[in-house]
Amino acid sequence: MKNYHKYHQDILNQKLENYQNIIQCSFEFFPPKNLIAEKRLWSSVNEISSLKPNFFSVTYGANSGERNKTHHFVKKINQITGVITAPHLTCIDTTSNQLRKIAKNYWDDGIKHIVALRGDTLNKNYQHKMYALDLVVLLKKIADFDISVAAYPELHPESKNIQSEIFYLKNKIDAGASRAITQFFFEIESYLRFRDACVKNGIQVDIIPGILPISNFQQIKRFSSITNVHIPKWIFKMFDGSENNLMTQKIIGSSIAIDIVKNLCHEGVKNFHFYTLNQSDMAYSICHILGLK
Known part of the structure:
Protein backbone atom coordinates (compact mmCIF):
# COMPACT_ATOMS: atom_id res chain seq x y z
CA MET A 1 0.00 0.00 0.00
CA LYS A 2 1.28 3.46 -0.83
CA ASN A 3 3.19 5.33 1.91
CA TYR A 4 0.77 8.22 1.54
CA HIS A 5 -2.16 5.95 2.28
CA LYS A 6 -0.35 4.15 5.10
CA TYR A 7 0.78 7.18 7.08
CA HIS A 8 -2.13 9.56 6.58
CA GLN A 9 -5.26 7.42 6.56
CA SER A 50 -8.97 -3.52 -7.04
CA LEU A 51 -11.65 -0.90 -6.30
CA LYS A 52 -13.90 -2.51 -8.94
CA PRO A 53 -14.47 0.70 -10.91
CA ASN A 54 -17.38 1.25 -13.29
CA PHE A 55 -14.92 1.91 -16.07
CA PHE A 56 -11.55 3.39 -16.98
CA SER A 57 -11.06 6.04 -19.66
CA VAL A 58 -7.89 6.81 -21.60
CA THR A 59 -7.32 10.24 -23.14
CA TYR A 60 -6.66 10.90 -26.80
CA GLY A 61 -3.60 12.84 -27.91
CA ALA A 62 -3.41 15.60 -30.47
CA ASN A 63 -1.19 13.68 -32.90
CA SER A 64 -1.38 10.29 -34.55
CA GLY A 65 1.36 8.76 -32.38
CA GLU A 66 -0.52 9.55 -29.19
CA ARG A 67 -3.78 8.37 -30.74
CA ASN A 68 -2.26 5.00 -31.59
CA LYS A 69 -1.07 4.75 -27.99
CA THR A 70 -4.62 5.31 -26.80
CA HIS A 71 -5.87 2.33 -28.80
CA HIS A 72 -3.00 0.17 -27.57
CA PHE A 73 -3.45 0.96 -23.88
CA VAL A 74 -7.24 0.79 -23.97
CA LYS A 75 -7.05 -2.76 -25.32
CA LYS A 76 -4.30 -3.81 -22.95
CA ILE A 77 -5.89 -2.32 -19.81
CA ASN A 78 -9.18 -4.00 -20.66
CA GLN A 79 -7.52 -7.35 -21.33
CA ILE A 80 -5.42 -7.32 -18.14
CA THR A 81 -7.96 -5.94 -15.66
CA GLY A 82 -11.29 -6.95 -17.18
CA VAL A 83 -12.53 -3.43 -16.43
CA ILE A 84 -14.53 -1.71 -19.17
CA THR A 85 -12.07 0.73 -20.73
CA ALA A 86 -13.27 3.64 -22.84
CA PRO A 87 -11.03 5.51 -25.25
CA HIS A 88 -11.44 9.23 -25.65
CA LEU A 89 -12.07 10.09 -29.28
CA THR A 90 -11.88 13.59 -30.74
CA CYS A 91 -12.69 14.89 -34.19
CA ILE A 92 -9.96 17.53 -34.53
CA ASP A 93 -7.74 17.07 -37.60
CA THR A 94 -9.56 13.85 -38.45
CA THR A 95 -11.90 13.10 -41.33
CA SER A 96 -15.22 11.32 -41.03
CA ASN A 97 -13.79 8.34 -42.87
CA GLN A 98 -10.86 8.13 -40.45
CA LEU A 99 -13.22 8.33 -37.48
CA ARG A 100 -15.39 5.57 -38.91
CA LYS A 101 -12.35 3.35 -39.34
CA ILE A 102 -11.13 4.04 -35.79
CA ALA A 103 -14.57 3.39 -34.32
CA LYS A 104 -15.05 0.16 -36.28
CA ASN A 105 -11.65 -1.09 -35.10
CA TYR A 106 -12.65 -0.41 -31.51
CA TRP A 107 -15.95 -2.21 -31.92
CA ASP A 108 -14.27 -5.20 -33.55
CA ASP A 109 -11.79 -5.33 -30.65
CA GLY A 110 -14.65 -5.45 -28.15
CA ILE A 111 -14.26 -1.82 -27.04
CA LYS A 112 -17.83 -0.55 -27.04
CA HIS A 113 -17.71 2.46 -24.70
CA ILE A 114 -16.28 5.70 -26.12
CA VAL A 115 -15.85 9.18 -24.63
CA ALA A 116 -16.81 11.42 -27.56
CA LEU A 117 -15.24 14.89 -27.56
CA ARG A 118 -14.72 17.71 -30.01
CA GLY A 119 -11.17 18.25 -28.82
CA ASP A 120 -9.16 21.43 -28.38
CA THR A 121 -6.28 23.03 -30.21
CA LEU A 122 -3.72 25.70 -29.43
CA ASN A 123 -4.39 27.26 -32.83
CA LYS A 124 -6.81 30.11 -32.07
CA ASN A 125 -7.70 30.43 -35.77
CA TYR A 126 -8.61 26.78 -36.16
CA GLN A 127 -11.96 26.27 -37.90
CA HIS A 128 -13.76 23.25 -36.48
CA LYS A 129 -15.44 21.13 -39.14
CA MET A 130 -16.92 18.61 -36.69
CA TYR A 131 -18.17 18.84 -33.13
CA ALA A 132 -18.90 16.32 -30.41
CA LEU A 133 -22.52 16.13 -31.56
CA ASP A 134 -21.39 15.11 -35.05
CA LEU A 135 -19.13 12.47 -33.53
CA VAL A 136 -21.95 11.01 -31.42
CA VAL A 137 -24.16 10.79 -34.52
CA LEU A 138 -21.33 9.15 -36.49
CA LEU A 139 -20.62 6.58 -33.77
CA LYS A 140 -24.28 5.62 -33.41
CA LYS A 141 -24.51 5.00 -37.15
CA ILE A 142 -21.60 2.56 -36.95
CA ALA A 143 -22.73 0.53 -33.93
CA ASP A 144 -24.61 0.80 -30.67
CA PHE A 145 -21.72 2.33 -28.74
CA ASP A 146 -22.11 3.31 -25.11
CA ILE A 147 -21.11 6.98 -25.37
CA SER A 148 -20.01 9.43 -22.70
CA VAL A 149 -19.72 13.15 -23.45
CA ALA A 150 -18.33 16.18 -21.65
CA ALA A 151 -20.23 18.74 -19.59
CA TYR A 152 -19.09 22.02 -18.10
CA PRO A 153 -20.79 23.24 -14.89
CA GLU A 154 -18.79 26.48 -15.04
CA LEU A 155 -19.08 26.73 -18.83
CA HIS A 156 -16.67 25.71 -21.53
CA PRO A 157 -14.20 28.56 -22.21
CA GLU A 158 -15.91 29.10 -25.57
CA SER A 159 -19.49 29.02 -24.25
CA LYS A 160 -21.50 32.23 -24.18
CA ASN A 161 -23.86 31.34 -21.33
CA ILE A 162 -25.45 28.47 -19.44
CA GLN A 163 -28.34 28.28 -21.92
CA SER A 164 -26.01 27.51 -24.81
CA GLU A 165 -24.09 25.01 -22.66
CA ILE A 166 -27.30 23.12 -21.84
CA PHE A 167 -28.47 23.33 -25.45
CA TYR A 168 -25.33 21.66 -26.80
CA LEU A 169 -25.32 19.02 -24.09
CA LYS A 170 -28.97 18.15 -24.70
CA ASN A 171 -28.30 17.73 -28.40
CA LYS A 172 -25.53 15.24 -27.63
CA ILE A 173 -27.76 13.29 -25.27
CA ASP A 174 -30.66 13.28 -27.74
CA ALA A 175 -28.27 11.96 -30.40
CA GLY A 176 -27.51 8.91 -28.28
CA ALA A 177 -24.99 9.72 -25.53
CA SER A 178 -25.59 7.74 -22.35
CA ARG A 179 -24.05 10.05 -19.76
CA ALA A 180 -22.08 13.24 -19.29
CA ILE A 181 -18.83 13.59 -17.34
CA THR A 182 -18.13 17.09 -16.05
CA GLN A 183 -15.02 19.17 -16.09
CA PHE A 184 -13.44 19.20 -12.63
CA PHE A 185 -14.74 21.82 -10.21
CA PHE A 186 -14.36 22.88 -6.58
CA GLU A 187 -17.61 24.71 -5.93
CA ILE A 188 -20.34 22.18 -5.22
CA GLU A 189 -23.09 24.72 -5.92
CA SER A 190 -21.82 25.11 -9.49
CA TYR A 191 -22.43 21.42 -10.12
CA LEU A 192 -25.82 21.38 -8.39
CA ARG A 193 -27.07 24.42 -10.33
CA PHE A 194 -25.90 22.82 -13.55
CA ARG A 195 -27.57 19.50 -12.72
CA ASP A 196 -30.82 21.27 -11.88
CA ALA A 197 -30.68 23.15 -15.18
CA CYS A 198 -30.15 19.87 -17.03
CA VAL A 199 -33.21 18.31 -15.38
CA LYS A 200 -35.35 21.38 -16.14
CA ASN A 201 -34.35 21.08 -19.80
CA GLY A 202 -35.23 17.41 -20.10
CA ILE A 203 -31.76 15.92 -19.73
CA GLN A 204 -32.37 12.70 -17.83
CA VAL A 205 -28.98 10.95 -18.03
CA ASP A 206 -26.42 10.81 -15.26
CA ILE A 207 -24.28 13.96 -14.95
CA ILE A 208 -21.14 12.46 -13.41
CA PRO A 209 -18.99 14.89 -11.41
CA GLY A 210 -15.36 15.00 -12.48
CA ILE A 211 -13.11 14.98 -9.40
CA LEU A 212 -9.50 16.18 -9.60
CA PRO A 213 -7.74 15.71 -6.24
CA ILE A 214 -5.22 18.49 -5.70
CA SER A 215 -1.73 17.06 -5.35
CA ASN A 216 0.13 20.14 -6.58
CA PHE A 217 -1.63 23.46 -6.10
CA GLN A 218 0.54 25.35 -8.59
CA GLN A 219 -0.37 22.79 -11.23
CA ILE A 220 -4.08 23.08 -10.43
CA LYS A 221 -3.94 26.86 -10.76
CA ARG A 222 -2.52 26.40 -14.27
CA PHE A 223 -5.20 23.85 -15.18
CA SER A 224 -7.93 26.14 -13.86
CA SER A 225 -6.76 29.13 -15.86
CA ILE A 226 -7.02 27.07 -19.06
CA THR A 227 -10.32 25.37 -18.32
CA ASN A 228 -12.35 28.26 -16.87
CA VAL A 229 -12.61 26.53 -13.47
CA HIS A 230 -12.98 28.82 -10.47
CA ILE A 231 -10.86 28.16 -7.37
CA PRO A 232 -12.62 29.59 -4.27
CA LYS A 233 -10.71 31.88 -1.92
CA TRP A 234 -11.00 29.37 0.92
CA ILE A 235 -8.95 26.87 -1.08
CA PHE A 236 -6.19 29.44 -1.60
CA LYS A 237 -6.16 29.96 2.17
CA MET A 238 -5.94 26.24 2.85
CA PHE A 239 -2.84 25.91 0.66
CA ASP A 240 -1.19 29.09 1.86
CA GLY A 241 2.32 28.28 3.11
CA SER A 242 2.38 24.74 1.69
CA GLU A 243 4.28 25.61 -1.49
CA ASN A 244 7.34 23.53 -0.58
CA ASN A 245 5.55 20.60 1.01
CA LEU A 246 3.78 18.38 -1.51
CA MET A 247 2.80 15.82 1.12
CA THR A 248 0.89 18.51 3.00
CA GLN A 249 -0.72 19.56 -0.27
CA LYS A 250 -1.84 15.96 -0.86
CA ILE A 251 -3.42 15.75 2.58
CA ILE A 252 -5.26 19.04 2.04
CA GLY A 253 -6.25 18.04 -1.48
CA SER A 254 -7.59 14.68 -0.31
CA SER A 255 -9.63 16.37 2.41
CA ILE A 256 -11.17 18.73 -0.15
CA ALA A 257 -11.97 15.90 -2.60
CA ILE A 258 -13.53 13.80 0.15
CA ASP A 259 -15.73 16.69 1.26
CA ILE A 260 -16.86 17.25 -2.33
CA VAL A 261 -17.78 13.56 -2.73
CA LYS A 262 -19.54 13.43 0.65
CA ASN A 263 -21.59 16.55 0.04
CA LEU A 264 -22.59 15.50 -3.47
CA CYS A 265 -23.46 12.04 -2.17
CA HIS A 266 -25.86 13.70 0.27
CA GLU A 267 -27.39 15.47 -2.75
CA GLY A 268 -28.12 12.13 -4.40
CA VAL A 269 -25.00 11.74 -6.55
CA LYS A 270 -23.78 8.15 -6.72
CA ASN A 271 -21.23 8.11 -9.56
CA PHE A 272 -17.93 9.98 -9.63
CA HIS A 273 -15.14 10.21 -12.22
CA PHE A 274 -11.60 10.74 -10.93
CA TYR A 275 -8.91 12.44 -13.01
CA THR A 276 -5.86 10.50 -11.78
CA LEU A 277 -3.06 12.13 -13.80
CA ASN A 278 -1.72 8.53 -13.87
CA GLN A 279 -1.02 8.63 -10.13
CA SER A 280 -3.09 6.27 -8.04
CA ASP A 281 -2.13 7.18 -4.49
CA MET A 282 -4.66 9.96 -3.87
CA ALA A 283 -7.57 8.52 -5.85
CA TYR A 284 -7.04 5.08 -4.32
CA SER A 285 -6.75 6.43 -0.78
CA ILE A 286 -9.83 8.62 -1.10
CA CYS A 287 -11.97 5.84 -2.54
CA HIS A 288 -10.61 3.22 -0.15
CA ILE A 289 -11.44 5.37 2.86
CA LEU A 290 -14.90 6.10 1.48
CA GLY A 291 -15.55 2.36 1.45
CA LEU A 292 -14.58 1.18 -2.04
CA LYS A 293 -12.35 -1.76 -1.12
Missing part, protein backbone atom coordinates in the same frame (compact mmCIF):
# COMPACT_ATOMS: atom_id res chain seq x y z
CA ASP A 10 -5.79 8.01 10.28
CA ILE A 11 -5.75 11.77 9.75
CA LEU A 12 -8.30 11.59 6.96
CA ASN A 13 -10.48 9.09 8.79
CA GLN A 14 -11.42 11.79 11.30
CA LYS A 15 -13.55 13.40 8.58
CA LEU A 16 -15.13 10.30 7.09
CA GLU A 17 -18.08 8.01 7.12
CA ASN A 18 -18.34 4.73 5.24
CA TYR A 19 -20.01 5.11 1.84
CA GLN A 20 -19.58 1.51 0.76
CA ASN A 21 -22.41 0.33 -1.49
CA ILE A 22 -23.46 3.97 -2.02
CA ILE A 23 -20.92 5.42 -4.44
CA GLN A 24 -19.31 4.06 -7.58
CA CYS A 25 -16.32 5.50 -9.38
CA SER A 26 -14.55 5.59 -12.72
CA PHE A 27 -11.01 6.77 -13.42
CA GLU A 28 -9.18 8.57 -16.22
CA PHE A 29 -5.63 7.84 -17.39
CA PHE A 30 -3.49 9.14 -20.25
CA PRO A 31 -1.06 7.26 -22.53
CA PRO A 32 2.48 7.28 -21.04
CA LYS A 33 5.27 8.94 -22.98
CA ASN A 34 8.16 6.65 -21.93
CA LEU A 35 8.94 3.39 -20.16
CA ILE A 36 9.20 4.99 -16.71
CA ALA A 37 5.82 6.64 -17.17
CA GLU A 38 4.39 3.36 -18.45
CA LYS A 39 5.56 1.55 -15.32
CA ARG A 40 3.82 4.20 -13.21
CA LEU A 41 0.65 3.82 -15.27
CA TRP A 42 0.49 0.05 -14.76
CA SER A 43 1.12 0.42 -11.06
CA SER A 44 -1.80 2.86 -10.87
CA VAL A 45 -4.08 0.73 -13.04
CA ASN A 46 -3.39 -2.40 -11.01
CA GLU A 47 -4.02 -0.68 -7.68
CA ILE A 48 -7.19 1.12 -8.75
CA SER A 49 -8.65 -1.94 -10.50
Whole structure:
Protein backbone atom coordinates (compact mmCIF):
# COMPACT_ATOMS: atom_id res chain seq x y z
CA MET A 1 0.00 0.00 0.00
CA LYS A 2 1.28 3.46 -0.83
CA ASN A 3 3.19 5.33 1.91
CA TYR A 4 0.77 8.22 1.54
CA HIS A 5 -2.16 5.95 2.28
CA LYS A 6 -0.35 4.15 5.10
CA TYR A 7 0.78 7.18 7.08
CA HIS A 8 -2.13 9.56 6.58
CA GLN A 9 -5.26 7.42 6.56
CA ASP A 10 -5.79 8.01 10.28
CA ILE A 11 -5.75 11.77 9.75
CA LEU A 12 -8.30 11.59 6.96
CA ASN A 13 -10.48 9.09 8.79
CA GLN A 14 -11.42 11.79 11.30
CA LYS A 15 -13.55 13.40 8.58
CA LEU A 16 -15.13 10.30 7.09
CA GLU A 17 -18.08 8.01 7.12
CA ASN A 18 -18.34 4.73 5.24
CA TYR A 19 -20.01 5.11 1.84
CA GLN A 20 -19.58 1.51 0.76
CA ASN A 21 -22.41 0.33 -1.49
CA ILE A 22 -23.46 3.97 -2.02
CA ILE A 23 -20.92 5.42 -4.44
CA GLN A 24 -19.31 4.06 -7.58
CA CYS A 25 -16.32 5.50 -9.38
CA SER A 26 -14.55 5.59 -12.72
CA PHE A 27 -11.01 6.77 -13.42
CA GLU A 28 -9.18 8.57 -16.22
CA PHE A 29 -5.63 7.84 -17.39
CA PHE A 30 -3.49 9.14 -20.25
CA PRO A 31 -1.06 7.26 -22.53
CA PRO A 32 2.48 7.28 -21.04
CA LYS A 33 5.27 8.94 -22.98
CA ASN A 34 8.16 6.65 -21.93
CA LEU A 35 8.94 3.39 -20.16
CA ILE A 36 9.20 4.99 -16.71
CA ALA A 37 5.82 6.64 -17.17
CA GLU A 38 4.39 3.36 -18.45
CA LYS A 39 5.56 1.55 -15.32
CA ARG A 40 3.82 4.20 -13.21
CA LEU A 41 0.65 3.82 -15.27
CA TRP A 42 0.49 0.05 -14.76
CA SER A 43 1.12 0.42 -11.06
CA SER A 44 -1.80 2.86 -10.87
CA VAL A 45 -4.08 0.73 -13.04
CA ASN A 46 -3.39 -2.40 -11.01
CA GLU A 47 -4.02 -0.68 -7.68
CA ILE A 48 -7.19 1.12 -8.75
CA SER A 49 -8.65 -1.94 -10.50
CA SER A 50 -8.97 -3.52 -7.04
CA LEU A 51 -11.65 -0.90 -6.30
CA LYS A 52 -13.90 -2.51 -8.94
CA PRO A 53 -14.47 0.70 -10.91
CA ASN A 54 -17.38 1.25 -13.29
CA PHE A 55 -14.92 1.91 -16.07
CA PHE A 56 -11.55 3.39 -16.98
CA SER A 57 -11.06 6.04 -19.66
CA VAL A 58 -7.89 6.81 -21.60
CA THR A 59 -7.32 10.24 -23.14
CA TYR A 60 -6.66 10.90 -26.80
CA GLY A 61 -3.60 12.84 -27.91
CA ALA A 62 -3.41 15.60 -30.47
CA ASN A 63 -1.19 13.68 -32.90
CA SER A 64 -1.38 10.29 -34.55
CA GLY A 65 1.36 8.76 -32.38
CA GLU A 66 -0.52 9.55 -29.19
CA ARG A 67 -3.78 8.37 -30.74
CA ASN A 68 -2.26 5.00 -31.59
CA LYS A 69 -1.07 4.75 -27.99
CA THR A 70 -4.62 5.31 -26.80
CA HIS A 71 -5.87 2.33 -28.80
CA HIS A 72 -3.00 0.17 -27.57
CA PHE A 73 -3.45 0.96 -23.88
CA VAL A 74 -7.24 0.79 -23.97
CA LYS A 75 -7.05 -2.76 -25.32
CA LYS A 76 -4.30 -3.81 -22.95
CA ILE A 77 -5.89 -2.32 -19.81
CA ASN A 78 -9.18 -4.00 -20.66
CA GLN A 79 -7.52 -7.35 -21.33
CA ILE A 80 -5.42 -7.32 -18.14
CA THR A 81 -7.96 -5.94 -15.66
CA GLY A 82 -11.29 -6.95 -17.18
CA VAL A 83 -12.53 -3.43 -16.43
CA ILE A 84 -14.53 -1.71 -19.17
CA THR A 85 -12.07 0.73 -20.73
CA ALA A 86 -13.27 3.64 -22.84
CA PRO A 87 -11.03 5.51 -25.25
CA HIS A 88 -11.44 9.23 -25.65
CA LEU A 89 -12.07 10.09 -29.28
CA THR A 90 -11.88 13.59 -30.74
CA CYS A 91 -12.69 14.89 -34.19
CA ILE A 92 -9.96 17.53 -34.53
CA ASP A 93 -7.74 17.07 -37.60
CA THR A 94 -9.56 13.85 -38.45
CA THR A 95 -11.90 13.10 -41.33
CA SER A 96 -15.22 11.32 -41.03
CA ASN A 97 -13.79 8.34 -42.87
CA GLN A 98 -10.86 8.13 -40.45
CA LEU A 99 -13.22 8.33 -37.48
CA ARG A 100 -15.39 5.57 -38.91
CA LYS A 101 -12.35 3.35 -39.34
CA ILE A 102 -11.13 4.04 -35.79
CA ALA A 103 -14.57 3.39 -34.32
CA LYS A 104 -15.05 0.16 -36.28
CA ASN A 105 -11.65 -1.09 -35.10
CA TYR A 106 -12.65 -0.41 -31.51
CA TRP A 107 -15.95 -2.21 -31.92
CA ASP A 108 -14.27 -5.20 -33.55
CA ASP A 109 -11.79 -5.33 -30.65
CA GLY A 110 -14.65 -5.45 -28.15
CA ILE A 111 -14.26 -1.82 -27.04
CA LYS A 112 -17.83 -0.55 -27.04
CA HIS A 113 -17.71 2.46 -24.70
CA ILE A 114 -16.28 5.70 -26.12
CA VAL A 115 -15.85 9.18 -24.63
CA ALA A 116 -16.81 11.42 -27.56
CA LEU A 117 -15.24 14.89 -27.56
CA ARG A 118 -14.72 17.71 -30.01
CA GLY A 119 -11.17 18.25 -28.82
CA ASP A 120 -9.16 21.43 -28.38
CA THR A 121 -6.28 23.03 -30.21
CA LEU A 122 -3.72 25.70 -29.43
CA ASN A 123 -4.39 27.26 -32.83
CA LYS A 124 -6.81 30.11 -32.07
CA ASN A 125 -7.70 30.43 -35.77
CA TYR A 126 -8.61 26.78 -36.16
CA GLN A 127 -11.96 26.27 -37.90
CA HIS A 128 -13.76 23.25 -36.48
CA LYS A 129 -15.44 21.13 -39.14
CA MET A 130 -16.92 18.61 -36.69
CA TYR A 131 -18.17 18.84 -33.13
CA ALA A 132 -18.90 16.32 -30.41
CA LEU A 133 -22.52 16.13 -31.56
CA ASP A 134 -21.39 15.11 -35.05
CA LEU A 135 -19.13 12.47 -33.53
CA VAL A 136 -21.95 11.01 -31.42
CA VAL A 137 -24.16 10.79 -34.52
CA LEU A 138 -21.33 9.15 -36.49
CA LEU A 139 -20.62 6.58 -33.77
CA LYS A 140 -24.28 5.62 -33.41
CA LYS A 141 -24.51 5.00 -37.15
CA ILE A 142 -21.60 2.56 -36.95
CA ALA A 143 -22.73 0.53 -33.93
CA ASP A 144 -24.61 0.80 -30.67
CA PHE A 145 -21.72 2.33 -28.74
CA ASP A 146 -22.11 3.31 -25.11
CA ILE A 147 -21.11 6.98 -25.37
CA SER A 148 -20.01 9.43 -22.70
CA VAL A 149 -19.72 13.15 -23.45
CA ALA A 150 -18.33 16.18 -21.65
CA ALA A 151 -20.23 18.74 -19.59
CA TYR A 152 -19.09 22.02 -18.10
CA PRO A 153 -20.79 23.24 -14.89
CA GLU A 154 -18.79 26.48 -15.04
CA LEU A 155 -19.08 26.73 -18.83
CA HIS A 156 -16.67 25.71 -21.53
CA PRO A 157 -14.20 28.56 -22.21
CA GLU A 158 -15.91 29.10 -25.57
CA SER A 159 -19.49 29.02 -24.25
CA LYS A 160 -21.50 32.23 -24.18
CA ASN A 161 -23.86 31.34 -21.33
CA ILE A 162 -25.45 28.47 -19.44
CA GLN A 163 -28.34 28.28 -21.92
CA SER A 164 -26.01 27.51 -24.81
CA GLU A 165 -24.09 25.01 -22.66
CA ILE A 166 -27.30 23.12 -21.84
CA PHE A 167 -28.47 23.33 -25.45
CA TYR A 168 -25.33 21.66 -26.80
CA LEU A 169 -25.32 19.02 -24.09
CA LYS A 170 -28.97 18.15 -24.70
CA ASN A 171 -28.30 17.73 -28.40
CA LYS A 172 -25.53 15.24 -27.63
CA ILE A 173 -27.76 13.29 -25.27
CA ASP A 174 -30.66 13.28 -27.74
CA ALA A 175 -28.27 11.96 -30.40
CA GLY A 176 -27.51 8.91 -28.28
CA ALA A 177 -24.99 9.72 -25.53
CA SER A 178 -25.59 7.74 -22.35
CA ARG A 179 -24.05 10.05 -19.76
CA ALA A 180 -22.08 13.24 -19.29
CA ILE A 181 -18.83 13.59 -17.34
CA THR A 182 -18.13 17.09 -16.05
CA GLN A 183 -15.02 19.17 -16.09
CA PHE A 184 -13.44 19.20 -12.63
CA PHE A 185 -14.74 21.82 -10.21
CA PHE A 186 -14.36 22.88 -6.58
CA GLU A 187 -17.61 24.71 -5.93
CA ILE A 188 -20.34 22.18 -5.22
CA GLU A 189 -23.09 24.72 -5.92
CA SER A 190 -21.82 25.11 -9.49
CA TYR A 191 -22.43 21.42 -10.12
CA LEU A 192 -25.82 21.38 -8.39
CA ARG A 193 -27.07 24.42 -10.33
CA PHE A 194 -25.90 22.82 -13.55
CA ARG A 195 -27.57 19.50 -12.72
CA ASP A 196 -30.82 21.27 -11.88
CA ALA A 197 -30.68 23.15 -15.18
CA CYS A 198 -30.15 19.87 -17.03
CA VAL A 199 -33.21 18.31 -15.38
CA LYS A 200 -35.35 21.38 -16.14
CA ASN A 201 -34.35 21.08 -19.80
CA GLY A 202 -35.23 17.41 -20.10
CA ILE A 203 -31.76 15.92 -19.73
CA GLN A 204 -32.37 12.70 -17.83
CA VAL A 205 -28.98 10.95 -18.03
CA ASP A 206 -26.42 10.81 -15.26
CA ILE A 207 -24.28 13.96 -14.95
CA ILE A 208 -21.14 12.46 -13.41
CA PRO A 209 -18.99 14.89 -11.41
CA GLY A 210 -15.36 15.00 -12.48
CA ILE A 211 -13.11 14.98 -9.40
CA LEU A 212 -9.50 16.18 -9.60
CA PRO A 213 -7.74 15.71 -6.24
CA ILE A 214 -5.22 18.49 -5.70
CA SER A 215 -1.73 17.06 -5.35
CA ASN A 216 0.13 20.14 -6.58
CA PHE A 217 -1.63 23.46 -6.10
CA GLN A 218 0.54 25.35 -8.59
CA GLN A 219 -0.37 22.79 -11.23
CA ILE A 220 -4.08 23.08 -10.43
CA LYS A 221 -3.94 26.86 -10.76
CA ARG A 222 -2.52 26.40 -14.27
CA PHE A 223 -5.20 23.85 -15.18
CA SER A 224 -7.93 26.14 -13.86
CA SER A 225 -6.76 29.13 -15.86
CA ILE A 226 -7.02 27.07 -19.06
CA THR A 227 -10.32 25.37 -18.32
CA ASN A 228 -12.35 28.26 -16.87
CA VAL A 229 -12.61 26.53 -13.47
CA HIS A 230 -12.98 28.82 -10.47
CA ILE A 231 -10.86 28.16 -7.37
CA PRO A 232 -12.62 29.59 -4.27
CA LYS A 233 -10.71 31.88 -1.92
CA TRP A 234 -11.00 29.37 0.92
CA ILE A 235 -8.95 26.87 -1.08
CA PHE A 236 -6.19 29.44 -1.60
CA LYS A 237 -6.16 29.96 2.17
CA MET A 238 -5.94 26.24 2.85
CA PHE A 239 -2.84 25.91 0.66
CA ASP A 240 -1.19 29.09 1.86
CA GLY A 241 2.32 28.28 3.11
CA SER A 242 2.38 24.74 1.69
CA GLU A 243 4.28 25.61 -1.49
CA ASN A 244 7.34 23.53 -0.58
CA ASN A 245 5.55 20.60 1.01
CA LEU A 246 3.78 18.38 -1.51
CA MET A 247 2.80 15.82 1.12
CA THR A 248 0.89 18.51 3.00
CA GLN A 249 -0.72 19.56 -0.27
CA LYS A 250 -1.84 15.96 -0.86
CA ILE A 251 -3.42 15.75 2.58
CA ILE A 252 -5.26 19.04 2.04
CA GLY A 253 -6.25 18.04 -1.48
CA SER A 254 -7.59 14.68 -0.31
CA SER A 255 -9.63 16.37 2.41
CA ILE A 256 -11.17 18.73 -0.15
CA ALA A 257 -11.97 15.90 -2.60
CA ILE A 258 -13.53 13.80 0.15
CA ASP A 259 -15.73 16.69 1.26
CA ILE A 260 -16.86 17.25 -2.33
CA VAL A 261 -17.78 13.56 -2.73
CA LYS A 262 -19.54 13.43 0.65
CA ASN A 263 -21.59 16.55 0.04
CA LEU A 264 -22.59 15.50 -3.47
CA CYS A 265 -23.46 12.04 -2.17
CA HIS A 266 -25.86 13.70 0.27
CA GLU A 267 -27.39 15.47 -2.75
CA GLY A 268 -28.12 12.13 -4.40
CA VAL A 269 -25.00 11.74 -6.55
CA LYS A 270 -23.78 8.15 -6.72
CA ASN A 271 -21.23 8.11 -9.56
CA PHE A 272 -17.93 9.98 -9.63
CA HIS A 273 -15.14 10.21 -12.22
CA PHE A 274 -11.60 10.74 -10.93
CA TYR A 275 -8.91 12.44 -13.01
CA THR A 276 -5.86 10.50 -11.78
CA LEU A 277 -3.06 12.13 -13.80
CA ASN A 278 -1.72 8.53 -13.87
CA GLN A 279 -1.02 8.63 -10.13
CA SER A 280 -3.09 6.27 -8.04
CA ASP A 281 -2.13 7.18 -4.49
CA MET A 282 -4.66 9.96 -3.87
CA ALA A 283 -7.57 8.52 -5.85
CA TYR A 284 -7.04 5.08 -4.32
CA SER A 285 -6.75 6.43 -0.78
CA ILE A 286 -9.83 8.62 -1.10
CA CYS A 287 -11.97 5.84 -2.54
CA HIS A 288 -10.61 3.22 -0.15
CA ILE A 289 -11.44 5.37 2.86
CA LEU A 290 -14.90 6.10 1.48
CA GLY A 291 -15.55 2.36 1.45
CA LEU A 292 -14.58 1.18 -2.04
CA LYS A 293 -12.35 -1.76 -1.12
